Amino acid sequence: MKFYRHGSQYAEFVGIDPFLAELIRQIPQAADADDNTLAKDRLFSSPTKDNAELAADWQELVVPELRTQFRSAVSQVEHDLAENLCETDVDDDFPFRLQIPLEHADAWLSALNQARLVLASRYAFSDEELGERFPPQLKSLRELVLYQITIYGWMQELIITALP
Numbered sequence: 001m002k003f004y005r006h007g008s009q010y011a012e013f014v015g016i017d018p019f020l021a022e023l024i025r026q027i028p029q030a031a032d033a034d035d036n037t038l039a040k041d042r043l044f045s046s047p048t049k050d051n052a053e054l055a056a057d058w059q060e061l062v063v064p065e066l067r068t069q070f071r072s073a074v075s076q077v078e079h080d081l082a083e084n085l086c087e088t089d090v091d092d093d094f095p096f097r098l099q100i101p102l103e104h105a106d107a108w109l110s111a112l113n114q115a116r117l118v119l120a121s122r123y124a125f126s127d128e129e130l131g132e133r134f135p136p137q138l139k140s141l142r143e144l145v146l147y148q149i150t151i152y153g154w155m156q157e158l159i160i161t162a163l164p
């Protein structure tokens with residue numbers, strides 16, 4: 001998979017194999033923390049643990065807006081995936097490409113971060129495991145999810161480099 005920036009309009013991943021295309025399609029689903037308490041706690045953690053009143057204010061005043069922003073970001077990514085993750089006839093082994101309008105970069109960064117946090121919480125990865133660049137093998141679901149988290153992080157890095 002290669003990455004290009006096209007002026008100030010969009011960034012593009014090209015030469016995506018079907019396996020990676022499927023992982024990319026799963027970003028919205030992976031970012032959904034609604035069924036997992038640990039993931040919700042990670043996404044919406046209070047900035048203070050020592051002050052119950054501030055923590056309650058955080059939950060009441062900040063968390064609802066964060067939920068709205070997170071949902072909006074995931075919705076934008078879903079739309080972009082539906083519109084811009086396309087199969088090409090350039091290379092049969094790596095047939096997909098994805099264009100991301102740079103005006104949507106913040107939504108992509110948010111959704112990818114949400115997906116990484118939710119997956120890490122759902123599968124209880126340690127900081128040490130998350131620090132590995134790539135899992136040694138993909139022999140288990142856990143190793144596959146760690147690979148997915150790594151790919152999403154790599155995508156975030158590349159999108160950041162494309163920002164003006």
